[in-house]
Amino acid sequence: MTLATPQSTTAESLLLAPGVYFLGAGPGDPDLITVRGQKLLQQADVIVYANSLVPQQVLSWVRTDAEKVATANLTLEAIVPLMIERVKAGKSVVRLQSGDPSLYSAIHEQMQALALAEVPFEVIPGISAFQAAAAKLNAELTIPGLVQSIILTRISGRTQVPEAEELATFAAHQTSLCLYLSARHVEASQTQLLAHYPADTPVAVCFRVGWPDEQIWVVPLSEMAAVTQRENLIRTTLYIVSPALKGAAVRSRLYNPEHTHLFRPQVS
Ligand SMILES: C[S@@+](CC[C@H](N)C(=O)[O-])C[C@H]1O[C@@H](n2cnc3c(N)ncnc32)[C@H](O)[C@@H]1O
Incomplete structure (x- = not known):
């Protein structure tokens, strides 16, 4: 309407x-x-x-x-x-x-x-926390050849997540994964994520992005819970787990001279 x-x-x-x-x-x-x-x-x-x-x-x-x-x-x-x-x-x-x-x-x-x-x-519509956080990280979360999907999810808390959407199930895809509403359950989150992501996968722990007291830590997945607990983060914290945060040198086909398309046809 x-x-x-x-x-x-x-x-x-x-x-x-x-x-x-x-x-x-x-x-x-x-x-x-x-x-x-x-x-x-x-x-x-x-x-x-x-x-x-x-x-x-x-x-x-x-x-x-x-x-x-x-x-x-x-x-x-x-x-x-x-x-x-x-x-x-x-x-x-x-x-x-x-x-x-x-x-x-x-x-x-x-x-x-x-x-x-x-x-x-x-x-x-508005800008979600994951978009603001990705911008602060200067990160593209969909890098060709590395990762092409983003999962937006949360772990079960007082609101239960359907069984088919368990974090470990999503972790199996090793996509970029943005985790909302989960700081109070960070240990369980880390354990479920480690079921499939390598322990050195970067995680951005993003506290109050866009607020005057914003803080962002990028750490290996194996340290996600420790940082959260050390900094006493219980609210307004978003996690971005992603191979894209590794800073690997890869490029897309879009601007590759060998890749032709409607707006850049092959010049013979
Ligand atoms: C009730 S949800 C609302 C989400 C909101 N609709 C959005 O699109 O960002 C609240 C959760 O969103 C995340 N969040 C919202 N604003 C945030 C911010 N400024 N910085 C970090 N996380 C934020 C946190 O995970 C927080 O626990």
Whole structure:
């Protein structure tokens, strides 16, 4: 369902259609929000935001008269009726999530409840933590001849991962693997990953990427748990396990003179 596009960046022009806008805020750095996301923040009547993960700076664009609702200590039973009530009163609501809303953001159940209440909504993408971390690492996670796939996953915690998606099963593919929500279970994660990745596979341990206190350590897989425990990382930590982080000298076919294609035909 697509709602009306914001027409201007000025706070005075309130042209947003009533509805809920699920907005990806990016990983932390306020500059990493989309232009569309910034416009929505500048125009919305109500901002419902996950204050445990969304940095305060992102809220600096919000209208001074906008209602701000922090959700860290609220349940779905409180959040959804609030959004429905505001939209039915003719207001535009931005539901601000960290990173990209398609990953571990619990929007599925919110969208279902809104659809049931016949409240219009729209999803606006954001930059996920793995993309921001790869950029900070100056890394391409899909290097030809080395690795061509990325797995985005987590280990079981209070939310169980389906059996077919056990970490050790994914590790068998030895792809680039981005591990969310797993710092509290880092020892089990490391053990499962070591079932298939060589112990010297590089792992980037990425803490609060894009935040002022960001820290990134690149260590062999065999040290992933030790670094996490030494630095006392329990939240907002993403792991990227990847042969691509080895810095091997390989090149793609795309810009290879011997590789011809539609836009660079063979010159005879
Ligand atoms: C509830 S999930 C939200 C993920 C988010 N939707 C995304 O696309 O990045 C929270 C987890 O994402 C990862 N994460 C989110 N923001 C991060 C950041 N700035 N730095 C490192 N990890 C982050 C961590 O693994 C954290 O435990």
